[in-house]
Amino acid sequence: MSDSMNNESVGVKEEFTELDWITLKNDIGSEQMIHQETAGEKFQRKFKENPLVPIGCGLTAGALCFGLMSFSRGNRRTSQNMMRLRIAAQGFTIAALMVGIVKTSLK
Structure with a gap:
């Protein structure tokens, strides 16, 4: 027991x-x-820390959308140029991320 x-x-x-x-x-x-940071506050803080990353993301998305619209309309030349611009914008975004990482690690 x-x-x-x-x-x-x-x-x-x-x-x-x-x-x-x-x-x-x-x-x-x-x-x-x-204080729990809202999504908008976090975006503003991150944009102030490294504004080139969201700009690069916007350029990438814009080039992709415009390129897809050109492709659907049958404009091959513009579509091809927009896809090349998209790749360049992606490279710019990656470079901006790397600069931000280096900048943050040096603090």
Whole structure:
């Protein structure tokens, strides 16, 4: 009888230790209010840190869309030029990312 009670009490202790992180999280949250950054705020912060990356992404997307429209209309020459521009814009974006990484690592 005492063995079964000991096993049950051990199980209860293990259950409490598994759920301790919940009370810890609640305690931390109640002491200080942590500001959760919205998607718009994060975009603004990242744009201020390295504005060339979103610009490069926009150029890439624009060249892709215009190139696909030209392709669907049968304008092969413009479509080919837009796909080449898209590759150049992707290269620009990758270069901007690398510059941002180096800049951040030097801080």
